[in-house]
Amino acid sequence: MMEPAPCPNPEERRRSEILSGILANYTALLPLSQELQKRINGIDLICEQTDQYFYEHVESLRDSSILKATKTDDLINFAMETQAHIKRIKDVLKELDRVHHKLDFFPWDKRLSLQLREQDIEERTL
Numbered sequence: 001m002m003e004p005a006p007c008p009n010p011e012e013r014r015r016s017e018i019l020s021g022i023l024a025n026y027t028a029l030l031p032l033s034q035e036l037q038k039r040i041n042g043i044d045l046i047c048e049q050t051d052q053y054f055y056e057h058v059e060s061l062r063d064s065s066i067l068k069a070t071k072t073d074d075l076i077n078f079a080m081e082t083q084a085h086i087k088r089i090k091d092v093l094k095e096l097d098r099v100h101h102k103l104d105f106f107p108w109d110k111r112l113s114l115q116l117r118e119q120d121i122e123e124r125t126l
Helices: 010-056 066-071 072-104 110-125
Strands: none
Touching: 010 072
C-alpha cells in the first residue's frame, strides 16, 4: 500500500511561494531588460556617432559665427547630458545583470536555478 505524500510544513510552503514569486518577477523582468539593453545600445551608438562628428568638425565649431548661427553649443550640451543619462541607464542595466546572475545561481535552492536555465533555453529556441 502506498503512503500519502507528506504535506510540506508551513516553512517549506512559504519558501516555495517566495521562490515562485521571485521566479515570476525574474521571468517578467528579463525580456524587458533585454529589450531595454537593445534600445540603450542603439542610443549609445548614435551618441558615439555624434561625438565622432563633433570631434571631426571641432575646428569649424570654434568659429563664433557658426556657433551663433547653429546654436551648436546648446547641441553639444544636449549631447553631453544625453551621454550622462545613458551612463546612468547603463549602470542600472549592469546592476540588473548582476542581480540576474545572482538569481540564476541561487546557492540555497537548486530548483530555482534549474527553472531559470530551462526557461532561458526555451526562450532561446523560440
